[in-house]
Amino acid sequence: MxxxxxxxxxxxxxxxxxxxxxxxxxxxxxxxxxxxxxxxxxxxxxxxxxxxxxxxxxxxxxxxxxxxxxxxxxxxxxxxxxxxxxxxxxxxxxxxxxxxxxxxxxxxxxxxxxxxxxxxxxxxxxxxxxxxxxxxxxxxxxxxxxxxxxxxxxxTSGVSLHKRGYRQMTVKAPITETLASALLMLTPWKKDRILVDPFCGSGTFPIEAAMMAADMAPGLNRHFLAESWEHLIPKECWEDAREEARERVNLDIETDIQGFDIDAAAIKAARANAKMAGVDRLIHFQQRPVSELHHSKPFGFIVTNPPYGERIEEKSNLPALYREIGESYKGLDRWSMYLITAYDKAENDIGRKADKNRKIYNGMMKTYYYQFLGPRPPKKGSIKE
Missing domain, CATH: 3.30.2130.30 (VC0802-like)
Incomplete structure (x- = not known):
């Protein structure tokens, strides 16, 4: 070839x-x-x-x-x-x-x-x-x-690859599936670790995480423009790729992936999207404000895309919201938090300087990926939690 x-x-x-x-x-x-x-x-x-x-x-x-x-x-x-x-x-x-x-x-x-x-x-x-x-x-x-x-x-793709085919319902300011995946991959999160998104919107972070946990190929349920280029790419190439993708999917796994949002419509959309993606069994969605974020186990991850205050009338609410994020995070035992936002006073209001800060462009908007790093969990069997 x-x-x-x-x-x-x-x-x-x-x-x-x-x-x-x-x-x-x-x-x-x-x-x-x-x-x-x-x-x-x-x-x-x-x-x-x-x-x-x-x-x-x-x-x-x-x-x-x-x-x-x-x-x-x-x-x-x-x-x-x-x-x-x-x-x-x-x-x-x-x-x-x-x-x-x-x-x-x-x-x-x-x-x-x-x-x-x-x-x-x-x-x-x-x-x-x-x-x-x-x-x-x-x-x-x-x-x-x-x-x-x-x-x-x-x-060769046609419709942009961020369109996996599962997001039928959206809410305002959704994060793209490709960016959500990249941000998850910039963390040490693995499928056996806890993951919570307290501003889950239409569920992109939890759904992409669940697809990774199940080893589900992002393009499994869609088609691509180059499938019609049979003079260049034999049909067997696509058939072989799809067969491998189907064989790799494993939904018989235990996960602790959660998505919360204060908006009932967002939770409804997230559940519908997760079902469409085939990973609804792996995610728990619940209507809940960030102030009620808590978890009994240590060493979890928050990965989230909170409001940036794109509209002028929303900006006045940001300091209080980010203080709530900081308070909730403080109450979690040895957790890490990864947060993407264009709000430049995020660290100040959260009440802690990020251990790492990565500049990422969300479209044309410059955003910051703040990384608050918790300790690594002990190796299994070495220390009891």
Whole structure:
């Protein structure tokens, strides 16, 4: 099978987690940059990456990387790329997205238009036709300019990979499934440890944690655009990946994963989403304010996405809310707390400086992942709790 370069974009600040995931799948990482990880893989790797990676938004098949400071240069260098290696005569192709940072070419619509024309010119010459029916498989092209260098790839995923298919009901300001997974992976939490999200909203943190605990592939219950690229990726690749994913699922495990929220509608949505994901048996949801957060056992984890105060009228409530978080956390025996927020006075109101603080971009919003570290539990059998 051919070896391709695949590029997986991710939230800024979570690249190390995605790199580890790719290595764990058995593929070689060739480059790690801000917001993306590039790796080598064959056709099976395209299926594996889409089905099993928890922290990437999509998987791009890299066609090339070109430096272009003028539209003429962009046209010629795009035309020189081997598009016929990927797009068949009847393929439907378009430049679905273009973005540009610190580059002379910055108009997305102009970049899209010029590149489409260049690809058409290339394929007209290769296939000896002047008109393309575009009634076959879809090949959406994405281009990202950084300092005049464009990374050009074809999207193999289609709908963004954060859409696992289980979140039918949402509440305001939900965290994406990919970011929730990355934040969980930045903690030492394992399936045999306690996990509580006291601001669970529609249940993303508990559901993603339960899927990890059950070894349930995030893409198991959805489809991907490249499944129609049978000239590049045989059907067996997808069948093999799905068969492995199904065999790995283990719901016969004991977990202590809990989600609380003060909003009854949020709890209803969380329960419905957990059921849709197939992990409702592994999670306990309850309507409860953060002030009533308590647990009898030590060495648990809080992982949560509390309100940031995005609306001006909510900002006045934040100091009291974060003081409640601090008080509840203080009452838990040897627990760790991981909290993502854009509220810059969080540590002050919680009443403790975080042991670690990681800057992460949630979309375009700069947030802080505050990490309050509890002690490690003793090795089993060494000390009685």
């Amino acid at each position: 051919n070896l391709w370069e695949l590029t997986a974009p991710c939230h800024f600040g979570t690249e190390a987690v995605l790199k580890r995931e790719i290595l764990d799948l058995g593929y070689e990482v060739t480059r790690v940059e801000d917001g993306r990880v590039t790796f080598e893989a064959d056709a099976q790797g395209v299926a594996d990456a889409n089905l099993f990676l928890r922290t990437t938004e999509r998987v791009l098949l890299k066609v090339g990387e070109v430096k272009a400071e003028t539209f003429d240069e962009l046209f010629e260098k795009t035309k020189a790329l081997p598009w016929e290696n990927y797009i068949p005569k009847n393929g439907k192709f378009w430049v679905a997205k273009a973005n540009s940072i610190k580059s002379k070419l910055f108009s997305p619509s102009d970049i899209q238009s010029i590149m489409k024309k260049a690809i058409v010119e290339r394929l007209k010459g290769i296939y000896g036709i002047s008109w393309f029916p575009e009634d076959g498989p879809e090949f959406p092209i994405r281009v990202a300019f950084m300092k005049d260098v464009a990374l050009i790839g074809i999207d």
